[in-house]
Amino acid sequence: MSEIETRTKILDTAERLFAVDGFASTSLRAITREAKVNLAAVNYHFGSKSRLIEEVLSRLATPLNKERLRLLDEAEARAGDGPPKLDAVLAAFFGPPIRTRTDPRYADNLLVRLLGRAHADPREEVQQVLRRLFSEPFLRFGAALRRCLPHLAAEEIFWRMHFGVGGMVFSIAIPEAPPRLAGIGDKTPDPAILLERLVVFVKAGLMAPPTMGSVSGDKPIPPSGGDLPGGEGLR
Amino acid sequence: MSEIETRTKILDTAERLFAVDGFASTSLRAITREAKVNLAAVNYHFGSKSRLIEEVLSRLATPLNKERLRLLDEAEARAGDGPPKLDAVLAAFFGPPIRTRTDPRYADNLLVRLLGRAHADPREEVQQVLRRLFSEPFLRFGAALRRCLPHLAAEEIFWRMHFGVGGMVFSIAIPEAPPRLAGIGDKTPDPAILLERLVVFVKAGLMAPPTMGSVSGDKPIPPSGGDLPGGEGLR
DNA sequence: GTCTATAACGGGATAGAC
DNA sequence: GTCTATCCCGTTATAGAC
DSSP, rough: OOOHHHHHHHHHHHHHHHHHSSSTOOOOHHHHHHHTHHHHHHHHHHHHHHHHHHHHHHHHHHHHHHHHHHHEEEHHHHTTTTTOOOOHHHHHHHHHHHHHSSSGGGGGGGGHHHHHHHOOOOOOOHHHHHHHHHHHHHHHHHHHHHHHHHOOOHHHHHHHHHHEEEEEEEEIITTTTTHHHHOSSOOOHHHHHHHHHHHHHHHHHHHHOOOOOOOOOOOOOOOOSSSSTTTOOOO | OHHHHHHHHHHHHHHHHHHHSSSSTTTTTHHHHTTTSSSHHHHHHHHHHHHHHHHHHHHHHHHHHHHHHHHHHHHHHHHHOOOOOOOHHHHHHHHHHGGGSGGGGGGGGGGHHHHHHHHHHHOOHHHHHHHHHHHHHHHHHHHHEEEHHHOOOOHHHHHHHHHHHHHIIIIIITTHHHHTTTTSOOOOOOOOHHHHHHHHHHHHHHOOOOOOOSSSSOOOGGGOOOOSSSSSSOO
């Protein structure tokens, strides 16, 4: 068996198992057993489990980011000198990951689930990889959104976008809880419909009026640290 | 040392470590070391790590649910026979977990972080516990929201609520990624402000027009919102 | 009830034959 | 490059002393 095949088989299998069971619960033994390769091959090709995780993530992030940025570029080009359309920006961001379901390799939302696992992983090494892979596209989308929503502080856009990412990750990527919780049924609905629901939801959330002041019922704490507006702020 | 003290010390320490490092990455050794109790005490008092996790979760869920439902009852009482106010319902749902930061035991958003870890955990046993603990309150809030938003299909409300929960969990509960990703700085902002941002965001999302694919017998959304490039996207 | 000691197991990593 | 065999460690769990 050629070296490349082995490497790829490991990556493919690891990707699937990581997405379904999480990184911590997936052992190298399970991966190599399913991939029908030898246990030692992982360390030979990747050096360690950590670096295998890193490889898996960066292999999927590269085309994903490219596609997202391509769509964003298109949206900005269509808008000329003005701000791009909010719908187009959101579709460029949320569309590519969700549409990967049409790729047979990523059936069952494998890619989005994997992203969810990574985002939820507490280990600093995983978080580092995520920052390395996604910081730049995230910043570009942040900039585009600021142009769409000039009345909002950059910090507010940032957090609202994070709520949206959280929504995607939690509802689609980590499908354990949602479907059964409320007795709606066992099956996750068609991802295309979820995408539409999500974009509608996030768009409305982004277009909400700026946040100011504190929600009733919460008594503020002596301001030793954080203060409301601006503060540490944005560049 | 009394039996109760030991048990409680284990619960307190486990809670903190689980919240910070996740369930899988926290060993019983780490817990007993920090709690200054014997390793075997965990198995003596709880039987297994799984049941310790269950205990930790149910200990925090009980008062949390009680408070949430109390606030919901109040909101419904204030509304008389009409539907409760949407703001009040959302504040009843999101407020209690976030406000736990004023409890010194849950400083640093420990409670919400723990909820996040649990929701993101792939293990069926953990998901079972979550369903057991949170199904009933979740259904009650779902019913209240349906009364606030009678034009939305129950399924749509359900998913939008999940997006909101995802937003909370991902942005507040799992703080590894957000603050640093976009160069906004290292510190998580004041949770009171986050709560308000979140409520504003979720409220707007809930009040968005129905999604096109929804089963509610309603008018389709304005088509200006639905253009998702990429063809495959929506049906 | 609590702790010491250890069992029983599975994990990741590695040396060395081929 | 690949595989076999093995190492060493940390894990949960348990048996038995106190």
